[in-house]
Amino acid sequence: MLRHTPFHSRVAAANETSLWSHWSGHLVVEQYQISERWEHAAIRNGVGIFDASPLRKYRITGPGAEGFLAGLLARDIRRCAPGQAHYTVWCDDRGFVDEDGVVFRLGPQEYLLTAYDPNLALLSERAGAGGARRGKVVVEEVTDDLGILAVQGPRSHTVLAALAGPELARLRPFELLAARIGEAAVTISRTGFTGDLGYEVICAADDAPTVWDRVSEAGQPHGLVPFGQVALLISRIEAGLLLYRVDFQSARRAENDDQRSTPWELGLGWMLAGIDDQSRPFVGRRALLRERDEGRSRWTMMGLLVDQVTYDAVHHEAGVTPPYAFHPVHTEALVYDGTGADGRDGEAVGFTCSFTYSPSLQRHIALARLRPEAAVPGRQVALEFTINHRYVRIGATVARNPLFDPARRKAVPAPLPPGLAP
């Protein structure tokens, strides 16, 4: 049976479309309003809220917790101080990514790790395996105990600061603040999945409706709207944020190595900045070192910017209105060398994982895995589309992710101009 999130009563009341989808066995809103673009515009121009509660959540505590996570996660958790968070992946012994998630370090010996799929067997097994750590790490699943409300967009700080206080302004990306929203004790992190200025509010499940109400009320004069999966997925592709089971598969649930990928191949090599540090063996480290040193990566994750003027013109010339993909396309399409314009067929140099029209960039974009030699910013490639039942190749430019990266994402939140202050 499908479960409801802690925000369900509020989410259901706000859903004007009756369009729902399923996320980890939970009923979640596909889009609250008929216009998914309106919801996307709120993320980029005002403020939107998103119920992220279906994420699995694991509480990891004890004097051995740091050592345990340092040996599992690709990023070095020892560099994550209490009050900070890390986006990280964890791999298998061959260096293939198993899953990704955010680990919040709530205290010196207390962590909260999110994931899409169940990971309790893996976590428990490894926690129990360490000889010296035996009995010093406790892993418990707390998925149902907590609600997570993402508050995203240029006005997110203004709205949340009105509730949580001026200390919020101090938070840099991936930092945490213990705060109160009304009576509810919450943890606010400067995190999110939209690539914009934004926060996530983690609260006790019972407090979720109150938190939703308070945030909605504070956001009302700022044009706050709730946003669903569609707007989230458009913005996360713009932001170059990978989606598990779309842009990569779990190593331990994959059927063959073509379905598996390593952090180097996914554009997540930055997580491995400390891989040469001998003091931290972690799962997959030796394979990842070998991959790097021997240049064995098969792919590099890049962004693609479709030449939209050509895209439109080719369609108009063919006598059809150019179709715009407002709902992200998560099926694979081949990427070819060359622009496609000269009529010559370039060879396949990669494939798209995610494709969407980007309102922020005014063009179609993709996340694509390319052969390393083709993964050069500025390189011309071509994507294949069907127009009037025939294949047509249209040019695109290879670019680094994130394709859309507003300064406000990392900047100190600017206060509202004097005239706009309430």
Add this chain to the structure above:
Amino acid sequence: MSAGADWRSAGPWDAVVVGGGHNGLVNGAYLARAGLRTLILERRPVVGGAAITEELRPGFQFTTFSYALSLVRPAVIHELDLVTHGFQPLVMPSTFCPMENGDALVLGPDRGENLTEIARHSRRDADAWLQYQHDLTMVARALQPVIDAAPPDLLDPSPEARAELAALARHLGGLEPKVLHDLVRLLTGSAADFLDHYFETEIIKGWLSASGVIGSRLGPMSPGSGLVLLFMHLGQHDGDLGSWAFHKGGNGGFTQVLARAARAFGAEIATGAEVDRVLTAGGRATGVALADGTEVTARVVVSAADPRTTFTRLVDPAELPAQLVSDLGRYRYQGVSSKVNFALDGLPRFPGLVGGRQDHWRGFTNIAPSVEYVERAFDEAKYGWYSTHPFVDCAVQSILDPDMAPPGRHVLSCFVQYTPYELKGGASWEAEREPMADRVQATLARFFPGFDDLVLQREVVTPLDIEQVAGLPEGNIYHGELLAPQLWAFRPAPGWARYRTPIGGYYQCGSGTHPGGCLTGAPGRLASYAILADLADLARP
């Protein structure tokens, strides 16, 4: 830059653009992008021309003149890399047409829901709506290559010019016969006739017919209004022909994006720099003289001003062919539009829509409940007076962009017709400004009870203001009306539609050239190609 003023001594320039309105900025950006040392001179303290946003009350941003976006060419967006500089159109998903009986037509982004809403007024019109949209879109699509290319020179017998004409004939000949016929009906007929063919419901016809009279001294029953209706459907957002948006920060926000792009390509922009005249020697432009006496030397001078200014004020008409001067003499401006903009203490209330619904404010609110309403509004203007019951095109811009007004408060932009530039009996706009705005406010109060109590401030912009402040003659918002005889290869005059002038090195890039008015950037872009082609010819040994 404006105050530093070292541009005055930084010449000679490759190109100087007269006027920092949107086409001047686009043109200057393209010229700078091609490597020309380019100077854009703007008379006013701000760039943007008629596309400006002004904070007339703390926190309240007013789009004084131009107020919405649709026709900006995708090529301009991408070739000038405008997204990098902040281009952010907020597509308007709804249309709200209040009716005199208290009911309303509210359309949104969902096709099926719209059909239900239209069927509530007429089941027959639901079918007609789909067909109308399809037919209009087919015509608009057929014209996309036409508005993105310089018009052919009909008077030029050269093989190249004939080939361009032949290519156009092939393009039109490739259209389905119905599309070609619809094109002719729209180019020559009235909006009312075209709409009568589809619809029986007055509220739909009233709303759609109003887009046939925007900025034009026409009623919806006048031949020629079909053309304006079509013109308003030629733009697009996100691939959707005929859709309209509000730019982040208003259209002033858009022209600031253009200014940043132009500067990024290396163009210099000087404000407070009024050009008095173009300097010529031996039939060629050599630069410009500013009102303060400064002379700026340049190989190329581009006028972003309207045709009257370009040909009769900036240069001596004696230097021009008599036929051109004669043609320009009959070029029609005849502004009939005003703006009345409001700062509001809250959202207006419409009793016909209940339940705290607000989504109907996300787009244009159209006060044009019937074709006859608009036609009668025009009748008064025909004889030199402003409408007793004006057509009003409203937009609560702070709903789309929270940065336009303080939280919980709003700005309402109202485009008003008809308000003829020339009032009968020697009456002046100075005297009639507030009485005209009172009629607008009374009209709004009639549909939105309690409206008067919401008004914190009112800005009134008459055709005279449009002329004097934005520099648009007779207050015509397009640099001259969108009439068939002064469009395409005839804009602004036969033989001079390809951005050149009879004076060597002197070019035109304003809305008085093809494809015409509204924020398109197309004249600025197409003019730059003509200029760069000429310079390449000059450079050839």
